[in-house]
Amino acid sequence: MNKLAPKNGKYTSYQDVIATDKIAPPEDMHMHSSAQYDFHSISKARYTEVEYHDLEMKKVWSRVWQMACRVEDIPEEGDTYVYEIGHLSLIVVRVSDDEPQSLSETKVIKAYYNSCRHRGRKLVEHNTSVQCIRCPYHGFTWSLEGELTEIPYEWDFSKIEKKSMPLLEVRVDVWDGFVFINMDPDAESLKSYLEILPEQLANNFYGEQVVVKHSQQVLPANWKTVMESFMEGLHAQETHGHTWAHLSDILQYDTFPGVRHISRSFHAVGLQVSEGREKLTEQEIMDHFHYNVHLGNPDTPPPQLGQGVTARQYMADIMRAQHTLKTGKDHMHLSDAEALDVLQYTLFPNIILFRGITLPIILRFRPNKNDHSQCIFDIFFLEDKPKSEVESPAVETVHMAAGDTYEEAGVLEDWLGHVYDQDMVNIENMHGGLLSGPDQEVYLSDYHESRIKHFHHALNLYMNKELGGE
Ligand code: FES
Ligand SMILES: [Fe+2]
Numbered sequence: 001m002n003k004l005a006p007k008n009g010k011y012t013s014y015q016d017v018i019a020t021d022k023i024a025p026p027e028d029m030h031m032h033s034s035a036q037y038d039f040h041s042i043s044k045a046r047y048t049e050v051e052y053h054d055l056e057m058k059k060v061w062s063r064v065w066q067m068a069c070r071v072e073d074i075p076e077e078g079d080t081y082v083y084e085i086g087h088l089s090l091i092v093v094r095v096s097d098d099e100p101q102s103l104s105e106t107k108v109i110k111a112y113y114n115s116c117r118h119r120g121r122k123l124v125e126h127n128t129s130v131q132c133i134r135c136p137y138h139g140f141t142w143s144l145e146g147e148l149t150e151i152p153y154e155w156d157f158s159k160i161e162k163k164s165m166p167l168l169e170v171r172v173d174v175w176d177g178f179v180f181i182n183m184d185p186d187a188e189s190l191k192s193y194l195e196i197l198p199e200q201l202a203n204n205f206y207g208e209q210v211v212v213k214h215s216q217q218v219l220p221a222n223w224k225t226v227m228e229s230f231m232e233g234l235h236a237q238e239t240h241g242h243t244w245a246h247l248s249d250i251l252q253y254d255t256f257p258g259v260r261h262i263s264r265s266f267h268a269v270g271l272q273v274s275e276g277r278e279k280l281t282e283q284e285i286m287d288h289f290h291y292n293v294h295l296g297n298p299d300t301p302p303p304q305l306g307q308g309v310t311a312r313q314y315m316a317d318i319m320r321a322q323h324t325l326k327t328g329k330d331h332m333h334l335s336d337a338e339a340l341d342v343l344q345y346t347l348f349p350n351i352i353l354f355r356g357i358t359l360p361i362i363l364r365f366r367p368n369k370n371d372h373s374q375c376i377f378d379i380f381f382l383e384d385k386p387k388s389e390v391e392s393p394a395v396e397t398v399h400m401a402a403g404d405t406y407e408e409a410g411v412l413e414d415w416l417g418h419v420y421d422q423d424m425v426n427i428e429n430m431h432g433g434l435l436s437g438p439d440q441e442v443y444l445s446d447y448h449e450s451r452i453k454h455f456h457h458a459l460n461l462y463m464n465k466e467l468g469g470e
Contacts, residue, residue: 014252017268018337022313025335028200029266029343035255037453041441044434046456047222053372057086060462063184064349065193067364068092070380071100071177072210074109078129078144082114083181087370089114090170091124091133092179095144100174102207103191103198109174111181112146112167123167133167142167176206195262197347201355203338206382209360210395213381215411217400218368219424221431223350223375224455227365229423229430230344230352231455233267234448237275239422244273245280245288246311247342253447255454260461261348263451269340269358270312285311293415295407316340323357327384331357346451348458361412373431379411 015032018025045052068083074094081092092111100106114122116135123135123142132149134141141150146167151157171182173190175198180190187193219226229235233251237244248271254264270289272280280288283305290302305314316336323331323339337343338356345353352363360382368374398409406417406424434442444453 014250014266014268017248017250017271017312018335021336022316023333023335025337026203029335029337031254032252033254033256034447034450035257035259035454035457037450037457039444039453039456040446041443042456044437044440044442046459047225047431047442048373048434050372053086053222053367053370055463056367057088057370058467059465060349060459061085061088061183063182063187063462063465065173065180065182065187065190066349066366067178067347067351067362068111068181069179070211071109071174071179073127074179076129078131079127080124080130080133081127081179082124083111084366084369086367088183089122090181090183092172092181093133093144103173103175103189103194105171105173105189109172109179110144110146111170111172113170115168116140117148117165117167176201176204177209178206193261194347195259196256197262197345197353200264201345201353204353204355205384208384209382210385211380212383212385212395213379213398213411214395215379215398215400215406215409217377217404218402219375219377219427220373220402221375221427222372223365223367225430225434226375226377226427227346227350227352227363228452228455229426230363231263231265231346231451232445232448233265234445235426237273239426240419242292243419244277246270246272246285246292249273249275251448253450255450260458262345263454264343264345264355265451266337267342267344268312269342270310270315282309282311286314289315295414295418312336312340319357329384346455348455359416381411 015030018029066085068090069081069092073081074092077094077097079094083090083092090111091114092109094108095110096108098108100108114124116123116137118135118138118140121135121137123133132141132143139150139152140148143149146169148162148165151160151162171185171187173180175190175194233249236247237249246269248268250268250271252266270285272285286305287302289311290298303314305311316339319339320331320334334357340358341356342358343355345355347353350365354361362380362382364378366376368376398411400409406412406420407414409417412420
């Protein structure tokens with residue numbers, strides 16, 4: 001066990017917590033691993049310099065698998081989704097109504113550079129549904145499969161053969177309803193890229209879910225700054241102090257040697273923070289939780305715990321029962337950890353996913369156009385839903401302006417939105433702060449910030465790899 005894991009009363013680690021739970025989690029959650037890295041600080045230039053961003057575009061974004069959209073965003077033949085990453089724009093097109101297979105490169109969905117092969121105009125400006133892809137400038141037209149089918153005033157293009165000018169394709173694969181693209185023809189398969197993720201998140205059943213809510217906001221900081229604010233619990237006491245009585249300081253961070261793209265952390269819920277805080281009774285923990293979830297204004301009194309029942313146990317039981325009722329599926333045997341804790345995974349470079357039922361959301365971070373000092377932050381909220389019942393699969397995006405709050409945006413529950421709003425105050429002050437200080441490095445802690453080290457280690461792997469032909 002890692003000696004640096006926080007201690008909390010009788011618990012010395014997250015493993016101690018799950019060892020006493022009523023329903024134990026799956027075997028893989030009993031593993032703990034800390035890969036070792038030989039750096040404790042990273043250059044600020046990673047966040048602040050346009051040159052670094054330019055290299056990221058060439059060496060990272062052009063070579064990684066990245067989640068462009070969900071299958072339900074393009075349910076029918078001809079449905080087209082525009083995915084933008086930095087200065088690059090791609091069109092993702094449903095070529096047939098057949099279901100794409102998971103983790104097997106698909107021809108049911110194709111993706112192309114969103115650039116006309118005549119003189120370069122963007123071919124598609126917004127998500128839409130089309131029978132062919134026709135450039136709005138002069139009318140060059142391609143089939144959904146990418147073959148050039150029409151050249152207006154063809155006699156005037158004597159040097160162009162239609163066959164030699166298909167749309168330029170990028171690779172597409174699907175994992176459990178997530179559509180991934182990769183611009184590198186030589187990249188490893190998505191299956192290999194995702195490493196341990198599909199197995200560990202198998203019980204999330206993403207393939208049986210649809211996105212029911214989506215928010216998008218442009219934030220004034222580098223995309224890595226925003227993502228890293230979700231990858232450690234070190235800031236919880238300072239930034240989210242009101243949660244101390246039920247969101248513990250017991251976290252396990254896992255980085256596995258040889259696993260390049262995935263890290264995870266487990267954060268125990270239903271226990272108090274011990275460091276610097278008085279000891280609470282189980283009922284007091286329950287009371288704090290109740291008031292915080294209702295943002296200080298509950299319309300019912302807190303539940304009263306029976307003799308010998310802990311707050312953690314009560315909360316796990318309630319979560320299981322509520323989720324069973326809500327989904328109509330039996331979740332009564334789900335482990336306490338998967339019912340209650342914050343079980344978070346990072347998929348390099350820019351996705352955060354949550355295992356279990358507590359937070360059915362996916363977070364995505366990317367540079368806003370070609371601006372390294374701005375991030376597009378997406379939150380996708382998923383729910384179990386048979387696809388046949390989805391009347392309007394293209395969910396409305398809540399476009400949040402600067403200053404809009406997550407508490408009011410309606411995508412997250414209010415109490416969680418309140419927590420995210422506290423994070424956003426840090427974000428607003430990070431980029432300017434990085435630019436202001438004379439230090440050239442930012443420092444990372446040994447344990448709490450080990451997932452951020454893992455992330456930068458992966459970033460280094462791509463940034464240090466030579467480009468083809470160089
Ligand atoms: S730029 Fe597209 S048809 Fe001319
Ligand atoms: Fe936070």
